[in-house]
Amino acid sequence: GAVVSQHPSRVICKSGTSVKIECRSLDFQATTMFWYRQFPKQSLMLMATSNEGSKATYEQGVEKDKFLINHASLTLSTLTVTSAHPEDSSFYICSARGSGGGSNTGELFFGEGSRLTVL
Amino acid sequence: GNSVTQMEGPVTLSEEAFLTINCTYTATGYPSLFWYVQYPGEGLQLLLKATKADDKGSNKGFEATYRKETTSFHLEKGSVQVSDSAVYFCALINTGGGNKLTFGTGTQLKVEL
Numbered sequence: 001g002a003v004v005s006q007h008p009s010r011v012i013c014k015s016g017t018s019v020k021i022e023c024r025s026l027d028f029q030a031t032t033m034f035w036y037r038q039f040p041k042q043s044l045m046l047m048a049t050s051n052e053g054s055k056a057t058y059e060q061g062v063e064k065d066k067f068l069i070n071h072a073s074l075t076l077s078t079l080t081v082t083s084a085h086p087e088d089s090s091f092y093i094c095s096a097r098g099s100g101g102g103s104n105t106g107e108l109f110f111g112e113g114s115r116l117t118v119l
Numbered sequence: 120g121n122s123v124t125q126m127e128g129p130v131t132l133s134e135e136a137f138l139t140i141n142c143t144y145t146a147t148g149y150p151s152l153f154w155y156v157q158y159p160g161e162g163l164q165l166l167l168k169a170t171k172a173d174d175k176g177s178n179k180g181f182e183a184t185y186r187k188e189t190t191s192f193h194l195e196k197g198s199v200q201v202s203d204s205a206v207y208f209c210a211l212i213n214t215g216g217g218n219k220l221t222f223g224t225g226t227q228l229k230v231e232l
Contacts, residue, residue: 041224042224044220108165110164
């Protein structure tokens, strides 16, 4: 099946620094990518939807200037957590939908997730 | 809005035991329902799905039936194996929700010998 890879899988940073997480589709072109955040014992919360070559669409309550999303190519989307603080510590997961995928099939392909810890 | 409620984990079972993970949902219209599985250190993978009422999704011995009357999509397996240990997420997509996946909180399953 299709593979989506995230990097890094774990990152620890100091408060106030910025952290970039990459999401790559390895064997298909992803016109749309999604970024989720998961708190312990809670469901995955959609943060934003990014479409290649255009600005990301953020969900209500998600700070655009805090979580910068770039989808510059059909195989790469990046999430940058700017000026990270301890409350940004979480598990971030990306998913990708190929150009041929149906919009209502739910057959998204997920990355392994990236655990961010801000000290 | 849309929401998915799953039973809390972790669920611990002995090998060959019967598994049920409950999932109920709230949505308008006719959503499509899914179960995703996340094995340790891996991304979420689609396990099975059902797109209309009374449909049964099945894969790898797991089954779930779309019950509109009870708004449920419970996951079942007759005989679990140690390799089934993972986190299981119930989810739905609803065209009224902008075609976005709504997830439950996930249920961790541990299968012991």
